[in-house]
Amino acid sequence: MTPSPRLVTSLTNPLVKSVRALHQGKTRDETGQFVAEGLKFILEAIDLKRFPEVLLFGPEAASHPLLERARTATLRAGGQVVEVTRDILAKVSRRDNPQAVIGVFRQAFTPLEALKPANATGWVALHRVRDPGNLGTVIRTADAAGCGAVILVGECCDPYSVEAVRATMGSIFALPIVQTDEADFAAWRAGWPGSVVGTLLSATVSHAEADYRRPTLVLLGNEQQGLTPDMAALCDVNVKIPMRGRADSLNLAVSAGIMIYAVTA
Structure with a gap:
């Protein structure tokens, strides 16, 4: 089992604010990061050896049998795993019905x-x-x-x-x-x-x-x-x-x- 993740409940948390900011093209350009939503989406990335730099998950995903795999892969790759509230997921995704898992990944362009x-x-x-x-x-x-x-x-x-x-x-x-x-x-x-x-x-x-x-x-x-x-x-x-x-x-x-x-x- 992976260690218990830290819990963030504040919308003003710096990490939450930095993930929300990735909706802006300027921030994506500056950081080289982007947001992907959904556990299935994130597991497909992991299968292709693309690992989240940040993994946020809400209470609805906490008991999902596949979340442990995503958490383990993220931590082994040096990323952060953070449990958040549904309100934070909604703010980060800008959706009333957000996905229960959100990942921040590194952009990749091929010459x-x-x-x-x-x-x-x-x-x-x-x-x-x-x-x-x-x-x-x-x-x-x-x-x-x-x-x-x-x-x-x-x-x-x-x-x-x-x-x-x-x-x-x-x-x-x-x-x-x-x-x-x-x-x-x-x-x-x-x-x-x-x-x-x-x-x-x-x-x-x-x-x-x-x-x-x-x-x-x-x-x-x-x-x-x-x-x-x-x-x-x-x-x-x-x-x-x-x-x-x-x-x-x-x-x-x-x-x-x-x-x-x-x-x-």
């Missing part, structure tokens, strides 16, 4: 040059994506399809924001995340051994009819503007997903999911 195209048949790059829910869903879908990484090009939203992390459902720990600018991405893309495929409303080739050479890198633009001309010019082929009803476009995460499975099938 662009460290990617090995031969390791997967499908890869995803997003240019200036703005919505954290979309980003988290794309990361989850890319993980489910066995993609090699998600590459964030230009000024994208933060993949380690609470909203994005929630939407990944744990895949934030499973998939390499890359941040790069347009110039470095263009230079790196020049050496890509397979196809680079963009999605473009003005394209004439259907996504189902294009010829994809593996490994295939799917490049999608942001929610409002789609791919810019400069990004579209980096693609070997630009494709469209046919609209057969009244809607003239798809949600970014939905489009990404269709393309990811098209190139990895």
